[in-house]
Amino acid sequence: MSEATTLGQSIPSMIVVEGLRKSIRNGPRTVDILKGIDFTVPQGEFVAIMGASGSGKSTLLGLLAGLDTPSAGNVHLNGVAISYLAEDKLAQVRGKTIGFVFQSYQLIPTLTALENVLLPHELNSDSKDAAAGMARSRDLLTSVGLGDRLDHYPVQLSGGEQQRVALARAFVLRPPIVLADEPTGNLDSTNGAHVLELLLHLNRTEGTTLVLVTHDPVLATYANRRIVLRDGLVVADEVNANPAGLAETATVAS
Template identity: 85%
Template sequence: MSSAMIRVEGLRKSIRNGARTVDILKGLDFTIPQGQFAAIMGSSGSGKSTLLGLLAGLDTPSEGNVFLNGTAISYLPEDKLAQVRGKTIGFVFQSYQLIPTLTALENVLLPHELNADAKEDGLGRARELLVSVGLGDRMDHYPVQLSGGEQQRVALARAFILRPPIVLADEPTGNLDTTNGAHVLELLLNLNRTEGTTLVLVTHDPVLATYANRRIVLRDGLVVGDEMNASPAEAPREAALSEG
């Protein structure tokens, strides 16, 4: 894990609230090397979701820049930014973000269909991923026919379809019960290790963070803790997570 996959330099984000300026992020600097699993922690209002949006290029900072695999992304034109996102980032959202009119297989395949540069057999890759997350017999089901845990597993498979070097996960177990949350986390960690991606997970749950190689803690828009975890917990196989 020597090369920097994510680099944050002087990152600030402020918004106007009437006549007042609210500083959400107050000048962040850190690097996440290739292959690392980093948990970004903090309570509500700490700035962690804003930071994730900036890492993903979904928002523009007030100052500073984000570099993904050496490319500065924060001020790119939208067309170039979309190209970088499509090649570099896989997303896992708390609310699944599946398209209700597409089957599980079609949802997983969608990023491949939208990427003109994709060379791999997308259909074969999508089927392989759905099998790997235990949904080999649910490929033709629509989201409404799937449980919350199954929908999040579809979202996991979709995030990895293009073999992105970076996966960003926003509270991926937050809408699930403890048992399903543990299963989804196990699948996410196993996929991450198999694919060799850099994983950044935003969470308020300290139990989730025990599985990470590194914990970055935000409070009031500042990094107040940044520590390596010498012995990350093994991927859970039973209901082991706290309710979130």
């Protein structure tokens, strides 16, 4: 695994992308979505991936999550090359390595907020301690301001509350990497700012590596680094020396 160096100390690379390409057939034509992408994300970094619609950013995030297979190249997560793993092994790596926050929440409607957060713990074969999983789920929901909504179903929660449940679920197994796809895209500005604050708070307190896809340049100012895609290529990869700050506390939420 490659490493970055900061102040004389080596920082492990959590994500390594090598020569990543993705093409699809469209009738007689081949459409190149990603045209050869390389970058490395050190442990603990917050990276915003930006680009116009059709630039390839959502395809890239799907490849980082192991939800799709590249046409060429590879993705390494925490030292493991994932792009061509058998599905059972890939599922194991995903379960231990990645938390995912979707724009559309992706909560299971027949499960309560607590049950939705607990689900990754129950599905992970290495997570045998039910009591610890329950305590962790309750603590996370409390930390995002939903300690009094544990038994509510998604239909009983607002959009902002549902996204907070999704944040708690993404962090429940303490994954070293969290991927977020437009996590504030379906929210109004007040709820969006609040969800972003919570996401960054969890990122700091949990020590995760955070990769966030967004079209919002304001949101990207909070990242340590900004990678911009255009027509399937990286056209900018910029370090943000002074990321915007949010309130340190994430207790919230009314």
